[in-house]
Amino acid sequence: MSTADLTARVRGSLVLARKWHPAEFVVWVMAAAAFVLFPRQLLLLNEIAILALFALSLDLIVGYAGIVSLGHAAFLGMGAYTAGLIALHVTADPLVGLVIGMAASGLLGLVTSPLVLKGNDLTRLMVTLGIGLLMLELANSLGWLTGGADGLQGIAMGKILGIFEFDLFGKTAYAYSLTVLFLLFVLARRIVHSPFGLSLRAVRDNPLRAASSGVPIPWRLAAVYTLSAAYAGAAGALLAQTTQFVSLDVLDFHRSADVMLVLIIGGAGWLYGGIVGAAVFKLLQDWIAWFTPQYWQFWIGLFLVAFVLGGREILHGGIRALVARVSGRRGGGS
Amino acid sequence: MTLLTILIDGIAYGMVLFVLASGLSVTLGLMNFVNLAHGAFAMVGGYVTVLLMQRLGVPFLATLPAAFLVAALAGLVLERTLYRPMYAKSHLDQVMFSIGLVFMAVAAMKYAVGSQQQIISLPSFLLGRFDVFGVSVGRYRLFVIVLCGLLALALFWGFVRTRFGSRLRAAVDDARVARGLGIPVTALFAVTFAVGSGLAGLGGALGVELLGLDPTFPLKFMIYFLIVVTVGGTTTITGPFFAAMLLGVADVGGKYFIPQAGAFIIYGVMVALLILRPEGLFARSRS
Numbered sequence: 001m002s003t004a005d006l007t008a009r010v011r012g013s014l015v016l017a018r019k020w021h022p023a024e025f026v027v028w029v030m031a032a033a034a035f036v037l038f039p040r041q042l043l044l045l046n047e048i049a050i051l052a053l054f055a056l057s058l059d060l061i062v063g064y065a066g067i068v069s070l071g072h073a074a075f076l077g078m079g080a081y082t083a084g085l086i087a088l089h090v091t092a093d094p095l096v097g098l099v100i101g102m103a104a105s106g107l108l109g110l111v112t113s114p115l116v117l118k119g120n121d122l123t124r125l126m127v128t129l130g131i132g133l134l135m136l137e138l139a140n141s142l143g144w145l146t147g148g149a150d151g152l153q154g155i156a157m158g159k160i161l162g163i164f165e166f167d168l169f170g171k172t173a174y175a176y177s178l179t180v181l182f183l184l185f186v187l188a189r190r191i192v193h194s195p196f197g198l199s200l201r202a203v204r205d206n207p208l209r210a211a212s213s214g215v216p217i218p219w220r221l222a223a224v225y226t227l228s229a230a231y232a233g234a235a236g237a238l239l240a241q242t243t244q245f246v247s248l249d250v251l252d253f254h255r256s257a258d259v260m261l262v263l264i265i266g267g268a269g270w271l272y273g274g275i276v277g278a279a280v281f282k283l284l285q286d287w288i289a290w291f292t293p294q295y296w297q298f299w300i301g302l303f304l305v306a307f308v309l310g311g312r313e314i315l316h317g318g319i320r321a322l323v324a325r326v327s328g329r330r331g332g333g334s
Numbered sequence: 335m336t337l338l339t340i341l342i343d344g345i346a347y348g349m350v351l352f353v354l355a356s357g358l359s360v361t362l363g364l365m366n367f368v369n370l371a372h373g374a375f376a377m378v379g380g381y382v383t384v385l386l387m388q389r390l391g392v393p394f395l396a397t398l399p400a401a402f403l404v405a406a407l408a409g410l411v412l413e414r415t416l417y418r419p420m421y422a423k424s425h426l427d428q429v430m431f432s433i434g435l436v437f438m439a440v441a442a443m444k445y446a447v448g449s450q451q452q453i454i455s456l457p458s459f460l461l462g463r464f465d466v467f468g469v470s471v472g473r474y475r476l477f478v479i480v481l482c483g484l485l486a487l488a489l490f491w492g493f494v495r496t497r498f499g500s501r502l503r504a505a506v507d508d509a510r511v512a513r514g515l516g517i518p519v520t521a522l523f524a525v526t527f528a529v530g531s532g533l534a535g536l537g538g539a540l541g542v543e544l545l546g547l548d549p550t551f552p553l554k555f556m557i558y559f560l561i562v563v564t565v566g567g568t569t570t571i572t573g574p575f576f577a578a579m580l581l582g583v584a585d586v587g588g589k590y591f592i593p594q595a596g597a598f599i600i601y602g603v604m605v606a607l608l609i610l611r612p613e614g615l616f617a618r619s620r621s
Contacts, residue, residue: 068426115605121425122368126564130605133557137598253553257433264430295445301437308431309419 010198018193027272031178035171042170048282049177050238055262055274056181056188057231062260063268064192065224066204067116070125070256071132074112075105075229077139077251079236084152084246085145092158094241098180101237102230109229113222129256136251151247155240166242173242180238181275184231189271191227200224261304264312338469340590341583346475348582349482350544352575354537354555355562356489357530359574361523362563363506367417368425370432372534372559373552374439379405379535380547381443384452394457398539405535410528417527436552443549452547478540485533486575493571502526506569561604 034045054076061067082104083097091097115127139146146152159165164172191197202210203217211217240246249255258281266277284303288296307315358372379401386392386400412435420431460474493499505512505519513519538547545555561581566574581600588599 062426068429070429122366123564125368125425125429126560127605129557129560130601134598134601134605137601141598257430257437260426260430260433295441297437298441298445301434301439301441304430304434304437305416308423308427308434309416 010195014193014195014198018190024272027275028182031182035174035178039169039171042174044282044286046170046174046177046242048278049174049181050235050242051259051262051282052275052278053177053181053184053238054232054235054259055266055278056185056271057228057235057274058259058263059268059271059274060188060192060224060228060231062263063270063273064197064204065200065221067221067225068121068124069116069128070253070260071128071130071135072232072259073251073253073255074128074132074135075109075232076236076239076255076259077135078105078108078229079233080240080246080250081139081146081152081236082233083237083240084155087155087157087241088152092156094157094160094176097241098234098237101240102233105233105236106226106230108233109226110222112229113225114218116225117218117221129253132251132253132256136248136253139248139251146246146248149248151245151249152240153245155244155246157241157244166244170242177238177242180234184234185271185275188231192271196220196223258300261300264304264307339471340587342469342471342475342479344583344586345579346472346478346482346582347544347586348579349479349486350537350541351558351562351582352578353482353485353533354541355534355559355578356486356571356574357527357533358559359563359566359571360502360506360526361530363569367421368428368432369417370429370556370560371435371439371552372530373555374436375405375409375531376534376538376541376555377439377443377547377549377551378408378538379532380452380538380542380551381447382535383539383542384454384547385447387454394454394460398536401539402532402536405538406528406532408535409531410524413524413527436556439552440549447549449549452542454542456543474543478544481540485536486571489571498522498525557601557604561600565604565607 031049035042038045054072057075058069058072061069079101083101086097086100087094112131115131116124140148142148157166160172160176164175166172192200199210199215199220202213202215203220207217236250239250262277262281263273264277265280266273266275285296285300288299292299354376355372357375358369361367361369361372382401382404383394383397386397387394392400416431416435420428423431456474460477463470463472465471493502501512501517501522504515505517505522509519538551541547545551558581562574562578565581566577584603585600592599
């Protein structure tokens with residue numbers, strides 16, 4: 001087969017992969033419908049949307065590039081603090097805060113990417129964990145800027161685009177977060193189905209072979225790490241703006257662990273993993289916290305252990321069987 | 335002279351860290367297993383001592399073997415049941431699994447004994463300070479240094495001189511070849527895991543006075559164990575030992591001289607070392 005043929009075939013398969021599956025529309029229609037269906041749960045829905053964005057950002061590096069991280073909260077926190085500080089000292093316009101928060105996190109990602117790209121999985125886990133803790137410690141000691149343990153208080157947000165005002169029930173918040181999630185999701189979808197995304201998966205599956213095929217691995221990984229950091233920064237900015245409060249909690253280790261759990265529940269390596277995982281995680285957390293507010297962490301832990309020990313195969317196998325049956329009944333689909 | 339006092343405090347702190355983390359370094363080296371729940375075994379040991387002293391009035395020294403045994407037993411049972419299926423899985427799965435265990439241990443301990451900081455009253459012969467050539471030394475610090483120093487010597491001896499130790503080193507270097515030579519790596523690992531957990535338990539018991547004890551202990555000190563192991567490397571016992579000493583002295587000194595920097599220095603040093611020497615500070619190069 002000639003090179004031109006091969007290029008055409010790869011192009012063709014990428015274009016095919018870019019086509020929207022009908023089930024994808026269902027997900028987004030459902031997310032939008034939740035706005036009308038559960039008007040009392042909008043604050044929870046907002047949290048789900050933000051967590052989904054955070055998980056999406058982690059999926060970009062874990063699922064598509066094979067970079068494991070235990071310190072992703074560093075970027076969430078960077079975005080949150082930047083957005084909070086912008087709102088306090090510069091402008092109350094949410095979109096400005098969002099963009100600058102993303103930029104700041106992206107920059108942090110770019111600067112720290114050389115540290116993360118070296119070494120094996122284990123070193124990466126330790127280095128990301130260390131960077132996450134460093135950021136927490138930094139935010140804690142820069143009390144004059146971040147408010148230390150008290151956090152950033154008295155954040156007052158302006159109207160989005162000068163029209164939509166934030167309300168107590170989370171109406172605007174959920175619509176805002178969902179819109180940002182959707183737009184960034186579409187962008188991520190386009191990116192992972194591009195030649196760039198393809199090269200990332202090649203690096204993930206076989207770095208040696210990818211390198212010998214001419215993929216500039218360090219640059220590609222640095223690029224996706226920066227992108228992922230910017231996405232996490234967006235999630236942080238949304239969190240700061242919709243809750244109008246930033247505390248050290250956004251940088252806490254449990255944030256990094258939680259988002260990893262979300263991705264493990266939903267499955268890494270497909271973009272809906274983060275969204276499904278975020279919905280399951282938040283509903284589970286909400287439900288557990290309802291009957292045992294103090295000890296919900298125990299059940300999350302149990303869930304995690306059971307999931308890794310074998311529950312994942314059962315759950316994902318069940319879903320796959322279900323999907324196969326549904327698409328089989330329609331008489332098509334692959 | 336305060337400088338020497340700080341040094342001795344730092345060494346005592348480092349000694350406890352070494353006893354806490356030594357088990358982790360061997361399990362990591364042997365099975366390549368990332369056990370973030372190691373601190374949970376230490377916490378168990380700490381609570382055994384606290385509860386035996388508070389509820390049953392057992393003297394402090396008598397609780398130390400109990401702390402070792404209970405933690406070792408917990409390690410043995412968990413290794414047999416939960417850990418074993420995890421060895422073949424990815425590092426990420428192992429990390430998530432052990433974080434799950436930590437979350438469970440933290441919440442279970444909160445439920446069982448409450449989330450307050452635990453205090454023990456040491457026996458009177460371990461209280462107070464005395465002067466050695468003008469240097470004020472805490473009796474308990476000295477006790478910890480002597481006890482942990484003896485333990486460290488015993489570990490060196492066991493690791494280098496005994497048949498068990500040479501098998502263990504062989505298995506750490508290359509588990510496959512060791513298995514092929516008839517070394518029972520699985521049984522070796524079960525024993526090592528139990529002893530490592532027991533040592534963590536003992537370290538937790540000794541550390542109640544120095545490090546404090548509350549249910550978030552495993553999370554709070556997780557990073558310290560990881561520093562000791564990653565900086566010290568997993569191929570020797572001397573590596574983690576010196577890493578623990580360095581960490582102990584740097585942490586105590588840092589908190590004394592530059593309190594506003596907090597734990598910042600420690601984490602910074604760890605990240606820097608991991609980047610410069612990803613195989614560990616004292617590791618032989620494996621080529």
